Amino acid sequence: MNPQLNEENTPITEDLTFWDFGLHPLVEDGIEAMRYEKPSPVQSATIPVILQGKDLIACAQTGTGKTAAYLLPLLSELATGDYPDDYVNALVMAPTRELAMQIEQQIDAFSYFTNTSSVSIYGGTGGVEWEQQKRALKLGADIIVATPGRLLAHLSMSGVDFSRSSFFVLDEADRMLDMGFYDDILEIYRQLPKDTQVIMFSATMPAKIRQLAKEIMKDPVEVNIAISRPPESIVQKVVYCTGEDKMPILTQILLREKPEKGIIFFASKERVKQAKRELRMQGLKVQEMHSDLDQAARNEVMHDFKSGKTNIIVATDILSRGIDVDDIDVVVNFDVPGDPEDYVHRIGRTSRGKNLHGAALTFVSPRDRERFDRIEQFLGYKVKEDEEFSKGKSAKTEKDRGKRSFQRKKEGQNKPETDGKPRNKKRRYSRNKSNKPKNTTESE
Numbered sequence: 001m002n003p004q005l006n007e008e009n010t011p012i013t014e015d016l017t018f019w020d021f022g023l024h025p026l027v028e029d030g031i032e033a034m035r036y037e038k039p040s041p042v043q044s045a046t047i048p049v050i051l052q053g054k055d056l057i058a059c060a061q062t063g064t065g066k067t068a069a070y071l072l073p074l075l076s077e078l079a080t081g082d083y084p085d086d087y088v089n090a091l092v093m094a095p096t097r098e099l100a101m102q103i104e105q106q107i108d109a110f111s112y113f114t115n116t117s118s119v120s121i122y123g124g125t126g127g128v129e130w131e132q133q134k135r136a137l138k139l140g141a142d143i144i145v146a147t148p149g150r151l152l153a154h155l156s157m158s159g160v161d162f163s164r165s166s167f168f169v170l171d172e173a174d175r176m177l178d179m180g181f182y183d184d185i186l187e188i189y190r191q192l193p194k195d196t197q198v199i200m201f202s203a204t205m206p207a208k209i210r211q212l213a214k215e216i217m218k219d220p221v222e223v224n225i226a227i228s229r230p231p232e233s234i235v236q237k238v239v240y241c242t243g244e245d246k247m248p249i250l251t252q253i254l255l256r257e258k259p260e261k262g263i264i265f266f267a268s269k270e271r272v273k274q275a276k277r278e279l280r281m282q283g284l285k286v287q288e289m290h291s292d293l294d295q296a297a298r299n300e301v302m303h304d305f306k307s308g309k310t311n312i313i314v315a316t317d318i319l320s321r322g323i324d325v326d327d328i329d330v331v332v333n334f335d336v337p338g339d340p341e342d343y344v345h346r347i348g349r350t351s352r353g354k355n356l357h358g359a360a361l362t363f364v365s366p367r368d369r370e371r372f373d374r375i376e377q378f379l380g381y382k383v384k385e386d387e388e389f390s391k392g393k394s395a396k397t398e399k400d401r402g403k404r405s406f407q408r409k410k411e412g413q414n415k416p417e418t419d420g421k422p423r424n425k426k427r428r429y430s431r432n433k434s435n436k437p438k439n440t441t442e443s444e
Contacts (some may be wrong), residue, residue, distance in 0.1 A: 004166045005165055017037070017038060018031045018036060018041070018072075021047050021048060021051065021072075022049075022051070023051075023073070023076070027076045031072070034110065036068070040064055040069075041063070041087075042060040042065055042066050043065050043068060044068045045058070045225065046058050049221045050074070051073045051076065051077070052217075054221050055197060055219065056198075056199045056200065056220055056223065057221075057354075058199075058201050058202070058222075058223045059202055059222075059225065064225055067103060067171065068106065070092075070169050070199050070201065070202070071106055071107060071110055072079070073206070074090055074143065075107070075114060078116055078142050078173075081166075086140040087162075087164035087165070088141055088160070089142045089164070089165060089166055090142060090143045090144070090165065090166065091144050091165055091168050091169070092145045092169040092171060093148060093151075093169065093176065093188070094146070094147060094171050094176075095171075095172050095176040095179055095181070095187065096148065096318075097122035097123060097124055097147055097295060098323070100120045100122045100146065100336060104120045104145050107143060115139045116142045118142060119133065119145070119146045120144075120146070121133045121137070121144060121145070121146035121147070121151055122146065123153075124295040134154060134295075137154055143284075147184060147335045148181040148184040149164060149181075151188060151302075152187065155191065158165075159186045165192050165196055166193075166196060166197060167197050167199065168198045168216075169198075169199045170185065170199070170201065170202075171201050172201065172203065173201065174204045174206060175203075177212065186215065186216070190217045198216055198217045200213060202222075205224075215394065216239065216308050223312060225238070230348060230379070231348070232356065234348075234358050234364075235359045236347065236361075237359070237360070237362070237385070238361075238362045238384070239361060239363050239385075239390045241363060241365060241391050242365055243367065243390075245363040246334055246365065249363065249389050250264065251282050252389075253332075253389070254279065254282075255282060258311075259330045260327070261305065262311065262312050262328065262331070262332065263312075263313050263319060263332070263346075264332045264334050264337065265320065265332065265337070266314060266315070266334050266335050267316075267335035269292055271334075272288050272290050272315060272316055273288060276288045276314050279312065284312055285310050286310065286312045286313070287304060287305065287312050287314075288313070289301055289314070289315035289318060290315065291314070291316065305325070306325060311421070317342055320349070321343060328350045329357070329359065330350060330358070331347050331349050331350045331359075333360070333363065335363075335368070336362060337375075338371055340374055343362075346360075
């Protein structure tokens with residue numbers, strides 16, 4: 001069936017079910033086993049296009065069900081069609097190993113009743129894993145999920161035959177381009193047959209994405225879904241404060257609110273490591289996530305987070321995309337991200353799936369205000385100020401506060417500064433923990 005789109009290529013809401021798409025019965029069995037009920041807007045708009053064999057470029061933020069949007073029709077086609085057993089039939093590209101792992105987990109779940117084979121190809125592993133990946137590429141698989149760097153390494157050292165491949169998927173294409181993989185993607189694309197169906201999902205649509213689409217796609221259908229705007233279910237608040245006040249405020253909030261799952265984003269891994277030490281000194285169950293951790297350590301952190309052994313992860317933007325954990329209570333931007341898109345991806349870690357009770361809190365120091373002004377301009381509205389902890393936009397910069405303190409010393413009036421606001425009020429976050437989804441997978 002064809003999706004009905006409005007003038008902006010956004011699907012018109014219909015009472016569709018997964019059984020309306022004509023997917024293979026064994027794939028429908030997997031959907032039923034996963035307890036999926038109604039397709040999301042991006043799934044409603046893209047699944048029919050992919051089943052028709054057309055190239056597709058879809059703009060949809062994370063948390064909208066985009067992975068299933070391309071996996072379900074791919075699995076259906078592979079289960080229906082006559083595809084070779086000893087070649088790679090579908091190639092899915094992902095920017096990070098965490099996302100590649102998440103995609104493979106979803107393949108395993110949806111293809112449970114089919115005979116679909118899949119292999120992940122990513123770096124950060126040893127020689128044994130390299131040989132396993134090499135063998136899988138040589139023997140063939142229905143779906144290969146790969147990061148660009150590791151796949152190119154196999155292409156240059158081992159040689160891989162993609163001459164019979166039918167599907168080429170780019171997941172989080174904008175992020176791959178941001179990471180410098182533009183030429184790598186083109187090199188991989190050149191290994192594929194000219195009639196390969198190309199499917200691209202991106203959270204944003206910059207000029208580089210459109211240029212890439214022109215080079216590798218044939219008259220693609222374009223679909224836009226809620227382009228880079230946070231879900232309305234996220235309760236966003238901002239705390240205006242000085243830089244040195246951020247950690248005391250964060251500590252007070254975490255000790256009082258006791259979130260079951262929370263992520264705190266920082267600008268650098270050094271700040272992440274320092275925050276972990278300070279918060280652990282307060283008795284909080286905290287783990288860190290950044291690029292210095294190897295894959296085994298990252299897996300352990302995510303396992304502890306999902307199981308409840310760890311309540312808080314302090315992280316860089318490595319965790320702003322790709323993880324699929326539905327019951328995160330709160331996201332805190334300790335440092336304001338430099339890009340409005342990063343803000344959307346960060347706070348999008350909460351209020352995912354059926355969890356409609358997420359909160360996002362952003363600490364804005366005087367040095368952060370220009371960046372946060374750009375974020376609010378991008379959002380199209382002002383984020384509500386937290387009345388309890390925020391000191392208002394009139395809070396002085398650290399430099400100004402030092403000047404005032406020096407002046408008071410000269411005048412013999414070096415008294416501690418206070419804004420007169422009470423520091424203990426009623427709880428602000430309502431955390432309804434009922435009816436949480438049980439099906440979660442993981443990635444970055």
